[in-house]
Amino acid sequence: MQSSKIDRIKYLVEQLNAASESYYAKDREIMSNYEYDKLYDELVELEKETGVTLANSPTVNVGYEAVDELPKERHESPMLSLGKTKSREELREWLQGNPAILSWKLDGLTIVLTYREGKLAKAVTRGNGEIGEVITNNARTFKNLPLNISYTGELILRGEAVITYSDFEKINGEIADAEAKYKNPRNLCSGSVRQLNNEITAKRNVRFYAFTLVKADDVDFHDSKEAQFAFLQEQGFAVVEHVAVTEENILSVIEDFEHKIEHYDIPSDGLVLTYESISYGQSLGRTAKFPRDSIAFKWADELRETTLKEIEWSASRTGLINPVAIFEPVELEGTTVSRASVHNISILRSLRLGIGDHITVYKANMIIPQIAENLTGSDNVEIPKVCPVCGQPTEIRQMNEVQTLYCTNEKCPAKEIKAYTLFVSRDALNIDGLSEATLEKMIDQGFIHEYADLFRLDRYKEVITQMEGFGEKSYQNMIDSIEAARHTTLPRLIYGLGIAGIGVANAKVLCRYFDYDLEKMQSADTETLSAIPGVGEVLAGAFTEYMSDAENLEQIEHLKQFLTIETPKVDENAQTLSGMSFVVTGSLNHYASRNDLKEVIEERGGKVTGSVTGKTTCLINNDITSTSSKNKKAKELQVPILTEEDFLKTYNIPYEE
Numbered sequence: 001m002q003s004s005k006i007d008r009i010k011y012l013v014e015q016l017n018a019a020s021e022s023y024y025a026k027d028r029e030i031m032s033n034y035e036y037d038k039l040y041d042e043l044v045e046l047e048k049e050t051g052v053t054l055a056n057s058p059t060v061n062v063g064y065e066a067v068d069e070l071p072k073e074r075h076e077s078p079m080l081s082l083g084k085t086k087s088r089e090e091l092r093e094w095l096q097g098n099p100a101i102l103s104w105k106l107d108g109l110t111i112v113l114t115y116r117e118g119k120l121a122k123a124v125t126r127g128n129g130e131i132g133e134v135i136t137n138n139a140r141t142f143k144n145l146p147l148n149i150s151y152t153g154e155l156i157l158r159g160e161a162v163i164t165y166s167d168f169e170k171i172n173g174e175i176a177d178a179e180a181k182y183k184n185p186r187n188l189c190s191g192s193v194r195q196l197n198n199e200i201t202a203k204r205n206v207r208f209y210a211f212t213l214v215k216a217d218d219v220d221f222h223d224s225k226e227a228q229f230a231f232l233q234e235q236g237f238a239v240v241e242h243v244a245v246t247e248e249n250i251l252s253v254i255e256d257f258e259h260k261i262e263h264y265d266i267p268s269d270g271l272v273l274t275y276e277s278i279s280y281g282q283s284l285g286r287t288a289k290f291p292r293d294s295i296a297f298k299w300a301d302e303l304r305e306t307t308l309k310e311i312e313w314s315a316s317r318t319g320l321i322n323p324v325a326i327f328e329p330v331e332l333e334g335t336t337v338s339r340a341s342v343h344n345i346s347i348l349r350s351l352r353l354g355i356g357d358h359i360t361v362y363k364a365n366m367i368i369p370q371i372a373e374n375l376t377g378s379d380n381v382e383i384p385k386v387c388p389v390c391g392q393p394t395e396i397r398q399m400n401e402v403q404t405l406y407c408t409n410e411k412c413p414a415k416e417i418k419a420y421t422l423f424v425s426r427d428a429l430n431i432d433g434l435s436e437a438t439l440e441k442m443i444d445q446g447f448i449h450e451y452a453d454l455f456r457l458d459r460y461k462e463v464i465t466q467m468e469g470f471g472e473k474s475y476q477n478m479i480d481s482i483e484a485a486r487h488t489t490l491p492r493l494i495y496g497l498g499i500a501g502i503g504v505a506n507a508k509v510l511c512r513y514f515d516y517d518l519e520k521m522q523s524a525d526t527e528t529l530s531a532i533p534g535v536g537e538v539l540a541g542a543f544t545e546y547m548s549d550a551e552n553l554e555q556i557e558h559l560k561q562f563l564t565i566e567t568p569k570v571d572e573n574a575q576t577l578s579g580m581s582f583v584v585t586g587s588l589n590h591y592a593s594r595n596d597l598k599e600v601i602e603e604r605g606g607k608v609t610g611s612v613t614g615k616t617t618c619l620i621n622n623d624i625t626s627t628s629s630k631n632k633k634a635k636e637l638q639v640p641i642l643t644e645e646d647f648l649k650t651y652n653i654p655y656e657e
């Protein structure tokens, strides 16, 4: 009995370590977090029962050893993982009457920063907890990191590098090579931070949120974690959003976080509770893997059992064909869900999916529907030998441990449809009323062979108005929208062409560099292009290749007959707020943090200060009836108090409703 348990232990250690290597070192996943945690818990139980813990067991090791070419460095003090619970009650009991701080557990890549003489001296990843990778130059490109601070002693702090969900959508959409696409913001962030070339990091909008101050020897924090946060903020760091809690209010604060997570743009995978008293926390010491001053809370996944109806194979512009599970609809965290991405062939196989199987589903981090377990495991899903869109042969490609399915047809219409979808999308030509499904129908009918055909759709008025889902009115709306799109800008056009790697940001950079002169741009050589800051060789290569293809050039020529390309008159970052001074307080809806809004104001020449004075232009606070000291002061001095939205409207700052 004991020996079979030891065999199981060995097996689990091997499986979990292989998963961790993919997860941490290769930014890819070969099993779901749910499955990982389940196997992990089984291992913990077996180790307890048998009294055997292998040296390489994940229960006593953190992360995974760095494997790539970045330089390594040993941490001064080991970086640990965190003990975890899913029970709110346990979290409350853990306080033992002590005050504490509850914050988001951010889901990115943990980094330690060292500042000396007021300058960023070093940035190192967590790595395996003892040895991390040195990524100082990459950290310098983080969007919100202060490179100079006023404190001149040695400051060491830890925090999480993250990419917001909205940036993730944008950036991942711009990665042309399907194999290089990322599954979630955590993977993208890890891949972006651990680059050899910081030009790439710079484009990924990585942000840093501090959560622990390790060292600032000559500052007296009065034994308070909260005071450390305040100090870090004064130095210009964004700190993780946190709330002071006691036994009395912790359950309701958890609920507040629970409501907020639905719309929170910063990825998180739970909460972290830390004692407010620094000395008390330290007095508790640590286990091999966990410090005792903090504990992590994972959202208990609301699991639902349902039946797998089919696997839909979803083809994309890049040739990738991904499995999507379609199941009997179930109610999860307040919404009805009926589909979940299975991500790739490896995960499909490890779940042993079969049509009619009983599966359990949940929302990972309360957001993304996922399959937790397959209770039947009939393993009868066939991997299509041909592309669902074009019928040409598919092929399974293997990268690291992950297998993915591709359409081999260069001219696959899936690629074509997606190309048009990009062309009409909001940041490109911005044509409403042309959904992917509509485009597909029109391509099927032979109305669209090239981009310019979109502007000639009125030739088919008769047929289109007869099409299912189309009436006179929706036809007219579409035509109006097409007409409006003829007035456009060069960055929109360049982005809309879908050149590998040229996203919204790069398109703008290129256009600005060439003074919005399309011809100049088209005749630029790779050398000139790659010398443009932020462009680099790969993009330069893709661009010149695209522009040297006769068919592409012809498409652009035809398009030009329909377009009026305007040169942007106003600089997007015109200094419209110069000379103005703002105070921001309370929580925000359109920005992840007050610091983000501060950046936007500063980009436009405005100032953000900490207190309301007679010079303050306005106080921005979503709770305008609040009786906080800032609100009182503003009323006293007759400084207007605006909600975030009123502020954005008043000062013409674009935002999404």
Ligand SMILES: NC(=O)c1ccc[n+]([C@@H]2O[C@H](COP(=O)([O-])OP(=O)(O)OC[C@H]3O[C@@H](n4cnc5c(N)ncnc54)[C@H](O)[C@@H]3O)[C@@H](O)[C@H]2O)c1
Pocket (backbone or CB within 6 Å): 019, 020, 023, 029, 030, 031, 032, 033, 034, 036, 037, 062, 063, 079, 080, 081, 082, 083, 103, 104, 105, 106, 107, 110, 126, 160, 211, 240, 272, 294, 296
């Ligand atoms: N899918 C897979 O194959 C796979 C493989 C390995 C690990 N995992 C996942 O990773 C988890 C273990 O991960 P881990 O050990 O990297 O981290 P963890 O989940 O133990 O989290 C602890 C870390 O979170 C960071 N953190 C973020 N916000 C923080 C805050 N506000 N305060 C303090 N610390 C904060 C710190 O670096 C801390 O060390 C597993 O439970 C599993 O879900 C998945």
Ligand SMILES: [Zn+2]
Pocket (backbone or CB within 6 Å): 315, 387, 388, 389, 390, 391, 392, 407, 408, 409, 412, 413, 414
């Ligand atoms: Zn195909």
